[in-house]
Amino acid sequence: MNFDFSDDQKQLRDQARKFLAEKCSPKAVRVVLDGKAPYDKELWKGLAEMGFLGVAIPEEFGGAGAGHLELCVIAEEMGRANAPVPFSSTVYLAAEALLIAGSDAQKKKWLPAVASGEAIGTLALFEGKGNPSPKNIKLAASGGTLTGVKKPVADGAIADFAVVAARTGSGGRDGDISLFLVDLKDGGVEVKNLTNLDPTRGQAELTFNNTKAEPLGAAGEGWSILSQVLDRAAVLCAFEQVGGSDRALEMGRDYALDRIAFGRPIGSFQAVKHMLADMYVSATLARSNSYYGAWALSTNASELPEAAAAARISATQAFQHCAKNNIQVHGGMGFTWEFDCHMYYRRANAMALGLGSLSYWEDQLIDRMRKKNAA
């Protein structure tokens, strides 16, 4: 057993951290936050040049072929920097779906484009309220076309292609769902921007009306592929959340050391110290659960579903907890637009919903633990 990242992976982390500190300052994030750009194009280009977009994509498809542990390392830094780019939708969701179920031709068409930063991808899963479930998918597939509405779709307005979950059977069973690939630049999809909690990562409504689509994976296999994609993305998002938790804790700690009240740094008051200690505790538990998820993801272990759910819950809680209390440590200043605290608060709460809510993953975790115990 060696439950840590390797020296090479730590070096990659330092490299990514340094790169993002330079290219993705809070000032740069604010350009997107203030609505002056849909995402940071320069940063996206830079991430591609650094090889970060294709870090887990095999070399034969234009990636670096490093692996998922390396992707976890990058994800943590993306979260720490609160990067305003479509990284999670393109790399964790669309690219992972292609890696799991894509045909050789599909992989050859899209994965090199992802790795080089030319193509942004997304997953179109949700249709209004509700968590991931075959029952909640109404969008219908027929004769190679799709008809229906997906929302919210993360980064849907800037995406070049989408992996779309559609109904190919009449029931609410897993086998009634299939996945499709849609080239969003073909013009067959009506795209509407949605205002949302975290403007640094856009959300859109996509309307399909007899839109041409090609199958991704076998018919009726959609739900099983989606489950794998969501589990993998849960681990990768957990690392983003861990990075965000750490940054929020760091901001709170630094402010508590600088800000003087009643003649002392506020960080010398036990009430503030203990709040920061509790933030550290939740961030540490999340990191440890995420490490286990990373191991399960990188080895494709049978423990992955349970490990992914645990990482997801723990990291969601930690990021929400740290982002919330970072504002509290900052007092009134933390509540202003000018301070950066709200960017992490927004991101934490938006990320808590993107792959299905906390209560959905709680359900998943208990189901998976029961299955393991029964086995």
Added chain:
Amino acid sequence: MNFEDTPQEAAFRATARAWIAANAPKQYEEELRKSSLGRTQLKNANILEVAKAWQKRKADAGWACLHWPKEYGGRGSSPIERVIWQQEEGPFGKLSGMFIIGHGMCGPTMMAFAREEHKRTYLPPLASGEKVWCQLFSEPAGGSDVAGLRTRAEKDGDNWVINGQKIWTSGAHYSDYGILLTRTDPTVPKHKGLTMFFLDMKSPGVEVRPIKQASGASDFNEVYFTNVRIPDHQRLGEVNDGWNVSLTTLMNERMSIGAGVSTGFPELFDYCSSLMLDDGPAIEDRAVRSKLANWAVKASGLRYTSMRAISALSKGERPGPENSIGKLVAGSMIQDVATYALDLQGAAGVVSGPEDAELAGRFQAMLLRAPGTRVEGGTDEIMRNIIAERVLGLPGDIRVDKDVPFNKIPTKGRG
């Protein structure tokens, strides 16, 4: 990142497993498996005798105190081998409860500060469980302020004469030896006038009085010292350097990570898996599932945090204060878990007798023992201070007595 055994680790595991299968006291396995925090006792046997016999058996075969050097009765194993052993020992590991203080703290302190001949005399019987040790630090006036202790040691020729009182001493009533922190100079600030010794608990003038706890059990004691004489060669470290010696002890407490803290979660999950509520199985109830999931990720988070610490340890890095989180999280969690398990039982949750209570009163015992866990070895509040100050680098609490000679520190609050 690898969570699986290396070939050497797998071989070690197989050897340990085979030895345990052939030698463990199987007749107690079921009872030990069912016991949880606050409730490790055997119906038809004296647990101290059973524990000593199991420890002796392990020692004779080279399985005692795995991380200790061989010459002092250990095995010289790596931290990971120690964890593998604990995993394989399973419920039989609960028998080691009364040796934790001796093996985890007294032994390492002796190794660091005792004379070589004392190490060779005292450590092997400590490792083998023939002799039990306790740690005499806390005092009624001290509490979390350990350095505020008042037990005096005064030099008299080649001996020291001890007078005073200790409290919360785990296992003093069955201990043979103890390490003792005393005040040797009251005219200097409190951290600077302390000295550490080890002593024979059967020495004349030592009186042990068990404390009946809120749980009804008596795991702790008051210990009184009246003109107890300790030879100077049983001093550990320099005169008036006892605070530094005690820091070594406390650091070793942190090193005993991986022992697997109790959280109460496995017990609760088992319980909910079979429990029927009015509306159906508990495990299918939305509210129950949410509670379970939240505790599940805390329990797994703690487990993997200690795996990370062990990985660091095996690379030669010293575990730091960040490992304080185990006790901090587990302490209040076990209290909440026990409360919830009783809540699920409705009015019947109040019944605790082994004959009448569901699960033989396991959760009731857990509930009554849990408050102690949140206090012993440092309160939740002290743990949070440690994290805030030593991990996050926040300022220390204001200590108005820090530079004041000990005998000038006020001893009463109001009035």
